[in-house]
Amino acid sequence: MKAVIDVRDLVKTYGEGEATVHALAGVSLTINRGDYVAIMGSSGSGKSTLMHILGCLDIPTSGSYLLDGVDVSRLNDRQLALVRNRRIGFVFQAFNLIPRTSAVANVELPLAYAGVKASVRRKRALAALDMVGLGNRADHDPNQLSGGQQQRVAVARALVSEPALLLADEPTGNLDSKSTADVLAVLDQINREGRTIVLITHEDEVAHHARRVIRLKDGEIMSDVRQRAIQDERDEVPSWA
Amino acid sequence: MGLMEIFKFALRGISANKLRSSLTMLGILIGVGAVILLVAVGNGSKVEVEKSLQGLGTNTLTVSSGRAIRSSTYSTDLTLSIVEALKDKNAAPDILSVSPVVQSSQTLTYGSTDHTTTVIGTSTDYIQASSGKIATGEAFNADDAAKAERVLVIGQTTATELFGNEDPLGKQVSVGGQIFTVIGTLQKKGSTGFNDPDDTAIAPLSAVQRALTGYGPVNSITIEAVSADAVSAAQAEATAILNTKMHVTSTSNTPYQIRSASQLLETRTATAETFTTLLGAVAAISLLVGGIGITNIMMVTVTERTREIGIRKALGAPRRVILTQFLLEATMLSLVGGLLGVAGAFIGANFQITGITPVIVPSSVVLALGVSVAIGLFFGSYPASRAAGLRPIDALRYE
Numbered sequence: 035m036k037a038v039i040d041v042r043d044l045v046k047t048y049g050e051g052e053a054t055v056h057a058l059a060g061v062s063l064t065i066n067r068g069d070y071v072a073i074m075g076s077s078g079s080g081k082s083t084l085m086h087i088l089g090c091l092d093i094p095t096s097g098s099y100l101l102d103g104v105d106v107s108r109l110n111d112r113q114l115a116l117v118r119n120r121r122i123g124f125v126f127q128a129f130n131l132i133p134r135t136s137a138v139a140n141v142e143l144p145l146a147y148a149g150v151k152a153s154v155r156r157k158r159a160l161a162a163l164d165m166v167g168l169g170n171r172a173d174h175d176p177n178q179l180s181g182g183q184q185q186r187v188a189v190a191r192a193l194v195s196e197p198a199l200l201l202a203d204e205p206t207g208n209l210d211s212k213s214t215a216d217v218l219a220v221l222d223q224i225n226r227e228g229r230t231i232v233l234i235t236h237e238d239e240v241a242h243h244a245r246r247v248i249r250l251k252d253g254e255i256m257s258d259v260r261q262r263a264i265q266d267e268r269d270e271v272p273s274w275a
Numbered sequence: 276m277g278l279m280e281i282f283k284f285a286l287r288g289i290s291a292n293k294l295r296s297s298l299t300m301l302g303i304l305i306g307v308g309a310v311i312l313l314v315a316v317g318n319g320s321k322v323e324v325e326k327s328l329q330g331l332g333t334n335t336l337t338v339s340s341g342r343a344i345r346s347s348t349y350s351t352d353l354t355l356s357i358v359e360a361l362k363d364k365n366a367a368p369d370i371l372s373v374s375p376v377v378q379s380s381q382t383l384t385y386g387s388t389d390h391t392t393t394v395i396g397t398s399t400d401y402i403q404a405s406s407g408k409i410a411t412g413e414a415f416n417a418d419d420a421a422k423a424e425r426v427l428v429i430g431q432t433t434a435t436e437l438f439g440n441e442d443p444l445g446k447q448v449s450v451g452g453q454i455f456t457v458i459g460t461l462q463k464k465g466s467t468g469f470n471d472p473d474d475t476a477i478a479p480l481s482a483v484q485r486a487l488t489g490y491g492p493v494n495s496i497t498i499e500a501v502s503a504d505a506v507s508a509a510q511a512e513a514t515a516i517l518n519t520k521m522h523v524t525s526t527s528n529t530p531y532q533i534r535s536a537s538q539l540l541e542t543r544t545a546t547a548e549t550f551t552t553l554l555g556a557v558a559a560i561s562l563l564v565g566g567i568g569i570t571n572i573m574m575v576t577v578t579e580r581t582r583e584i585g586i587r588k589a590l591g592a593p594r595r596v597i598l599t600q601f602l603l604e605a606t607m608l609s610l611v612g613g614l615l616g617v618a619g620a621f622i623g624a625n626f627q628i629t630g631i632t633p634v635i636v637p638s639s640v641v642l643a644l645g646v647s648v649a650i651g652l653f654f655g656s657y658p659a660s661r662a663a664g665l666r667p668i669d670a671l672r673y674e
Contacts, residue, residue: 090667111593126671132583143587147591149276
């Protein structure tokens with residue numbers, strides 16, 4: 035089985051001298067294709083920092099990170115942009131949709147940066163919105179959508195470029211239970227379709243959806259528990275998909 | 276990603292926040308428009324002064340009575356005997372003509388219309404010496420002057436005020452209660468901005484003195500030199516005659532003032548230049564203030580969007596694409612705002628501003644537009660470039 039993520043001795047420190055904070059104190063981790071991993075831990079455990087490094091939004095102080103076998107630390111700015119665009123879909127706790135821009139235009143963005151033609155772009159963006167159940171809200175601006183709907187638009191945006199890896203930083207942190215269920219249903223479905231998911235949460239019921247739960251404390255891995263096996267990409271695809 | 280795509284992104288970025296975009300453009304519009312219009316007003320006043328100086332006649336000298344420092348040793352009156360002495364061709368070969376001038380503010384009445392103007396009593400040479408030209412009718416002649424005929428030659432402003440569209444020739448006008456007949460009108464000289472040379476009525480000296488002012492000294496004497504080159508020679512000759520006739524002992528405090536039109540010209544040109552310099556300084560300051568305003572709004576606008584830049588980077592936007600988008604947005608905002616400012620200034624220049632018709636200086640348009648657009652571009656793209664250079668997570672965390 036091929037590793038999507040392979041990190042070794044990842045260290046991230048902030049500040050200098052006595053004020054140095056070790057956000058990550060040597061994390062080694064391998065995540066295989068098709069896995070669904072929940073990272074848990076109290077605030078300050080370093081889980082967000084780990085997530086940002088995995089999403090190529092931040093760089094580690096030391097340690098190596100191989101994404102699909104490619105050493106990310108050797109990439110330049112332009113190549114990193116390409117990795118963020120093609121390989122990774124990122125869902126933020128704060129949604130991070132571009133304000134005053136319609137849902138479908140938000141979802142189209144990664145495709146536009148990938149150089150996809152406008153007509154193809156629109157079709158794929160609408161398909162992605164349909165998948166998260168918001169096909170009828172395509173022309174709404176973010177401020178006309180509920181929190182749960184905004185987060186589902188953000189998930190559609192993360193998925194539209196069909197990345198191998200979906201990273202979600204507390205995707206349900208700002209949502210009520212109904213919206214949480216909606217978003218988790220979408221994540222379950224795309225994992226069943228073979229997409230690798232890593233998400234951060236501190237809710238046990240969210241972690242319950244994952245196949246594997248990793249707990250961090252003070253920048254180190256405390257426990258790594260497999261709840262369910264990684265399914266074969268082919269089997270158990272729902273008949274309606 | 277093609278330039279056309281990025282251009283569409285920039286358009287969407289501008290239209291996404293219409294209020295912010297229009298305020299930015301308004302700031303640039305006012306900055307550019309104010310500078311162009313201010314310089315145009317300064318230039319307009321300069322142009323008007325130049326025009327009025329051409330109407331003055333550059334061959335003339337004006338002698339007026341009065342000492343620079345008050346002293347009662349000798350009479351300061353300019354009498355007709357002085358006028359006769361100045362006409363002496365042997366003593367003053369460079370003097371072409373000498374016209375005594377009596378000025379008196381009088382109310383002219385025609386029918387039910389009143390108009391107050393300066394009535395000038397003088398000799399036949401005055402109209403030519405003051406570079407006036409007869410438009411209709413004729414000037415009074417030596418015969419009229421000798422007989423003290425009550426005839427008037429009026430300027431265009433006076434004619435319009437009194438007669439409207441009627442032909443003034445041959446009409447009888449009451450001047451301070453005395454009846455005068457209009458026999459001619461003067462061609463328009465144009466406003467000097469300070470006083471109107473077309474608002475005047477000229478009559479023979481003898482008639483004005485008999486009917487209006489009484490016999491006494493004249494207010495001033497207008498001397499015309501034979502040519503523009505002879506003005507200083509004529510001035511020397513006039514000075515010598517005046518010193519003799521008025522028993523002047525000290526040349527530092529003469530009982531008369533003698534000024535040539537070219538001296539007047541120098542004074543006025545110097546005034547106009549001071550004015551232009553002043554307005555240039557005001558324009559420079561408004562350009563600076565406008566520039567700071569543009570800097571501010573651009574910095575704020577783009578810095579406010581640091582988070583958005585972070586989101587775009589996280590979605591895989593290359594730095595170049597982000598930069599191009601913000602540069603295009605800044606270009607559109609500054610160009611549209613700047614061009615609207617130029618248009619506004621051109622419209623504003625059609626109106627009189629405090630009595631001055633603005634005349635637009637082309638270089639000020641280029642300067643104001645260039646500086647504003649350059650500032651807009653720099654401060655629109657610099658913060659964007661800074662933000663695009665950040666790690667996505669730092670841009671996203673920006674508050």
